[in-house]
Amino acid sequence: MSNEYRAKREYAFYPGCSSQKGASSANYLVSVQSMCKTLDIKMTEIPDWNCCGASIGYGEGGELPRLALSARNLALAEKNLPGRDVVATCAACWLGTREAKERLEHSDVLMRDTQEALKEAGLNIQVIPEVRHMAEVLVEDFGYEALAQPVKKNLAGMKFAGYVGCQTNRPFGIDGESYENPKYLDKLVEALGAEAVRYDQKVTCCGGALAFSEPERAHAQIKDIVESAYDGGADMIVTPCPLCQANVELYQGAINKKYGTKFNIPVLYYSQLMTVAYGGSAKDAALGGNVIRAKQLESLAG
């Protein structure tokens, strides 16, 4: 597909809480914006979007309140940005919102109750928009060839462990790929000229929200993941999920203390790689937002 003949793509953007300014994945948002500029993607934020409730909200939330939270975002998207797919960059936002769409379309009772709740916020739903992850948009709407086209600085010589994790992979999956060994992140890395290493823990859980409540167990999960990335020969880890990124990056110090390891491997977002490969600066790629700095990428970005 050549850029000249492609209509500008427009989506209803659901950035999610963690990507806001000063929050834990603020660097994800900055790099996504840079990446989208190159790819001529227009992302319009859903006005006044709210938290999806995340997976961990289940204990207190209950089913209908959780559905209502997602339904409010969907109703706002439908009302303000009609006809556009909703695109989330966060794995949990995507999962929660897409799950809500499925449950509401599947059950008249849940839909009726949700509409009644939405009325309290002055909203209603007619047709629920499609709910997609940014990685899906890249792979399905663009494809690897089109994503390779704007590459100005190829990432040759860099070795990445593509860490897919859980929620961009299960339960919905991307581009019909297998749950046990999805390839999309590896193919994306290769489209940028870098090497995607083979390693064992590509779809292993980092502990998710339980890194807060059960840190010892989560750290043991993260240790397995990082160790396996090193064993595969990776220089860096790359992921599509904000919680995977934070957990796998931030606890390396604590794991070193506990297990006597010497982990110090940068953990990046795919959008940061793409921004650098597309000729963006370190600032455009928000590389300063990584606690373990990715020096190879920084020097390439210049």
Added chain:
Amino acid sequence: MSDLNATMATRYKNNFLKEIEEQAEMGEWVKMCMQCGVCAGSCPPNFHSGWEHPPQELFMMIRAGKREEVLTTPSMFMCTSCYNCYVRCPRKLPITHIMHGIANYAHRLGTAPKNQPTRAFSKIFWDNAVTTGRVNEVKLTVGLYFKDSDGKFNLGAGIKKALEMKDIALGLVKAGRLNPFELFGGHKCKDQSGIHAMLKKARELEETRKAIKAA
């Protein structure tokens, strides 16, 4: 025993499976389990040590009417929402969601272990998110560290935990991914009153439907 727990125990006497089917989210799936154990083998391995009972065992216990054992175990709260069990179950049971449903039910009844850290975190997270419509990460972390598992303020525990986490916090501040001033405000939705009214209505509707089933 909480009032709700006593009511439900009496109402569903000798039929705990029916109670789970009618009162717990996704509970209607429990009877479909064929006890293969793929779910147990799919859980993140470092969380196995926290189990009293893996998922398929909980399902059999529900069918066997072991009400107290199921509703007081911390096992469901070991779920990391990784969805391995969900995609691998040969009977296509939404196991992740069933775990959440049973955990939520035990939490509502007040039978879930009081000192279960994930149960506590789930409540802190939800309350944090719905107060302004968006998660305030600073308040979330402070809320978690400075409260004991019963939700009471605990200064000593908070300071100890804050010191443990000091290096991580400083790294994040330096990287622009943690803003201490969020403690005094932070990101929020405009229509907070609409969100609050919507959630209040949603909870009422859900409680009414469950009460009708139990009637």
